[in-house]
Amino acid sequence: MSEPMLWSGWGDPAKARELPEAVRTLLHDLLGVRAPAEPAATLSSVRLAPSRLPGSALDALGEITGPAHVGTGHEARVRHARGKSTPDLLRMRAGDGAHAPDAVVAPATHDEVAEVLRVCAEARIAVVPFGGGTSVVGALTPSGDGFTAVVALDLGRMDRLVAVDPESMIATFEPGVRAPEAERLLAGHGLTLGHFPQSFEYATLGGFAAARSSGQASAGYGRFDDMVAGLTLATPAGTLELGRAPKSAAGPDLRQLVLGSEGAFGVITSLRLRVRKAPAEKAYEGWRFASFAEGSAALRTLAQQGPLPTVLRLSDETETMIGLAKPDAIGGGDSGCLVIAGYEGTDVRARAEAAGEVLAGLGGVPLGPEPGRAWAHGRFSAPYLRDSLLAAGATVETLETAGFWANLPRLYDAVRLSLLGSLGSPLVMCHISHVYETGASLYFTVVTAQHGDPVEQWERAKEEVNAAIVEAGGTISHHHGVGRDHRDAYAREIGPLGVDILRAVKDRLDPAGIMNPGALIA
């Protein structure tokens, strides 16, 4: 079990590192970044309002979970106050605990979850399901207005692998299992999920399903929503049990309503997940293309005609230059655009050779295994770098979208232009890391100097870039989800009738409106 996550930053506190002096000087000279005037807050100095949880509710919840599993203490509330977007971290670093829940409740079973929802609905207490707490779209900061109190429903005690069906290749998990633990438990059966998002170290299976996550090896293993064969949802109106066959023509697939519902309809208490054999071999390698356009065309060819690697990603010119694809080598990148192609499973060599022929035929220059090794080694390091950059006074944030191949260049330009226009002269980098036959995702990283209030500065830029994404025909999220930060843009994406459908579903499942109020829909 890993350490509790850094409360005001990302990940394992032991892995936090300071930015080298040379990089700080570079940031100052290139972007005008200056060290923050104020030191970051300490955990005990975070400002919280007194807990509003009524004594009667505290007792009732304690009776369900055991009193030890209902916490109103300072640390528990601070640790459940927000997710891990850059605005979240900036607010925590400033000691702003305004969105902290009034209490943290940790049930251990489906029945306990159902009971907690019943008590909360009766007492008009808002409930925010809390998995790993790694949301980057404001999905964990409800509006508590009009509610008696807000509780974070921490699913960390529901952390078991319940069953493995090797014949159907399905594993049944509780929702609070963190990704590394899921892989460890499956490895005992020679199996894997193959789901490796950059938040791998701390995110949970329930969170992946609730936010439609996609991992770095999605070309080979699929998105997380592709893996969900069945699930159980506890709602204030009762329990939904979904998924009894691999495919079905029995009406619309209600699993799809739960996937991406971000705790607004209920709590996922069980997941039946498609698993794969653990790979016998893994090999990652690098290729260089002259331009992002040429690299994109090569990825499209592999996605449409095969052979498709397990991991396939392309950095644009700026990201390649900065070396963010190889976080250990920041500042020392190559020119052109870097492709990382990874192969997992069997016949790795033969598959790499076959894909290599396609890449070489489309102008790719082979760089051998070293860039692949560097990427695999640093694949979970970039979020730690974000903390170092924030501490040095830079704002760094990521955002993502997806579109059809024919529209991808327009979408790429629209996002870049919006960010360059609203933030002065930021550094904007992009990569493609999820490919499909019909299109791909675009994932942007932005680094900028802070001017005035950095949260307001970013929120203004984000509003403009959200509008640019919608205008350019992209989706507001390929894998981060909607939360509160994307809610308005999502409403524009699906239109008023789409919002009404979601509202009708919520009204039926959650008549008191207690489930994660404000997430997904207003």
Ligand SMILES: Cc1cc2nc3c(=O)[nH]c(=O)nc-3n(C[C@H](O)[C@H](O)[C@H](O)COP(=O)(O)OP(=O)(O)OC[C@H]3O[C@@H](n4cnc5c(N)ncnc54)[C@H](O)[C@@H]3O)c2cc1C
């Ligand atoms: C550094 C970093 C890197 C990231 N990289 C990726 C990436 O590569 N790919 C990717 O897809 N995402 C990524 N994310 C986003 C985030 O990790 C995902 O959205 C993830 O799915 C959230 O999982 P979680 O367990 O942390 O959920 P939380 O953040 O705890 O919750 C997310 C949402 O799901 C709801 N929820 C959680 N559990 C349940 C449940 N059991 N039932 C109902 N609702 C629930 C919450 O209420 C909330 O609305 C990254 C985030 C960070 C901070």
